[in-house]
Amino acid sequence: MTDFLQLFFSGLATGSIYALAALGFTLLWQASGTINFAQGEFVMLPAFMMLAFISLGAPMLVSFVMATLLAVLLLGWVFKRGVVDPLFKYGMMPIVVATIGLSIALRNGVRAGYSAEAHPFPSLFADKLFNIAGVTITLQDVGTFALAMIIVLATQAFLAKTVTGRAMQAVAQNTESASVLGINVPRMIFYTFAINAVLAVAAAMLVTPTYLAKFDMGEGLGTKAFFAAIIGGFNNSRGALLGGLIVGVCENLASAYISPAYKDAVALVIFMVVILFKPQGLLGKKEERKV
């Protein structure tokens, strides 16, 4: 039982990082119909940005802020203007192909231009263990989980409570009516891209201490974020959180009790079951097929 709890809690920590990436995924999809295949690379790139700032002597917090600004510019604005806007009129698949190309370019660009090795990354949290009723939990796991939850819940509060957030939701639900109501649609869509970039930087800061900064670290992360988003429900931003946690926990349990070699298949199996029986996801609303 203590084993189980221990695995459960460290799974929650991993799952909350999946949830961060998955939330960005869902927001982009809702606001602009963009499926971002480079989502994993959007986490990898800020990790290297932060490493660069740290190696220049900046403290962790400063490099986080600098990386966030840079990411909002590059992964938010440039990505939107350069890739998504010109392709938007052709429908979904050209954007998917373009982001696949982007992910290959970013991943191998970092490999060729910087390094193919894994780089250690400083952790926000001290190396400390808690022992609660026989269950050992690391501060790293608790901190990661808590911080990721705060960020996810803050994003949701922003979307639900502020005027800008509600305007963004209006754009996601019905672009035309939103524009009739005087909402600046392009600006709201840009905000979504910016939030996605910020979430990616946060995910990078939390995941890289365990995964290490490596050019291909985004490969698994992006796919799992997508699986998590679908499992939770693609048209519901709470779904990303639920899906991320489910994938993280199940993966951890399966690798301990079933087989570590098949750990990466767990997200896939849950995903298959969900899309076969409830294609709209656990929390999603059903969408009718349009003629």
Next chain:
Amino acid sequence: MKLAENKFALALGVLATLLVLVVPQFLKNYGIYLLTYWLVFIIATMGLNLTVGYAGQKSLGHAAFFGIGAYTVAILMKAGVSFWLGLPAAALICFAVGLVLGFPALRVQAIYLAFATLGFNTAVWLVMRNEEWLTGGTFGINNIARPSLFGYSLEGNLAYYYFVLAVTVLMASLLWGLLRSPWGKAFTALRDNPIRAESLGINIRNYTLLSFAIGAAYAGIAGALFASLVQFIEPGPFAVAASIMLYLMVVVGGAGYFLGPVVGAAVGVVLPEWLRDVPLVSNWYLPMFGAAVVLLMVWLPDGLLSIPDRIRSKRAAREASQARAAAAGRIGAAS
């Protein structure tokens, strides 16, 4: 103009035939190997082009079939079965697995399907890597022999090249015939408007499944030829990244263009393999390729082979506007 174009196409065809038949005679071993490699990937990409380009099913798991074909032949040949039984077995097994993979495609479409097939690829890759008793795990299977045909050994690179060339031509002719048949029309109808196709009496379910199964069988045959070509297989070339590359090859060449795979395979696997030993280029090939895909999508979303079409439609538009201007001039003069 039409006649001139046909003549041009004919000349190009004759030239291409001469090239593929004669040039290998003058190439060194590595050159012949590269050409064979190209042909193998043309077969694999042709299958994916049927699934993706003609039938419109977004499959990101094609490398799994390529791998299943390769492992089928390798495992059977290690067990002492002849290549000539292994090759059809590879095609049949892939056909059957493709049929099964088609079922999720009936429930989900577009991006969901892309991820379902991608997940399938991960699962197959995990089996190849972990089930050592069957696949040799990460060590793979080596010393896969090349077959001999009617007592004539295909061991040499040149002989094997001509054999793969013959298979490629055969598979291309089959695909050509299929696409000209009512089946081919049904596939494109399925891609362009599934609901309309259904209301016209096309059995969407069967054609979706078939497009997967036939595409998979092509990949299986390509995989079988691949195993015998490189003579050593391990899980690496059949991972998700390979599927994504195959998909990009179809799109870059031009999805739904019959010759798209020829161009796509050249850009996707032959060029990087050829440039592998050029130090600066080999590192930067993939980043450049990725960036090129992004630019291609922005400027030419229908792929490289859509360039002639695009020029033609531009010319037609210009001629039409000239004709309009001339007609307007005449009307102006008459009044």
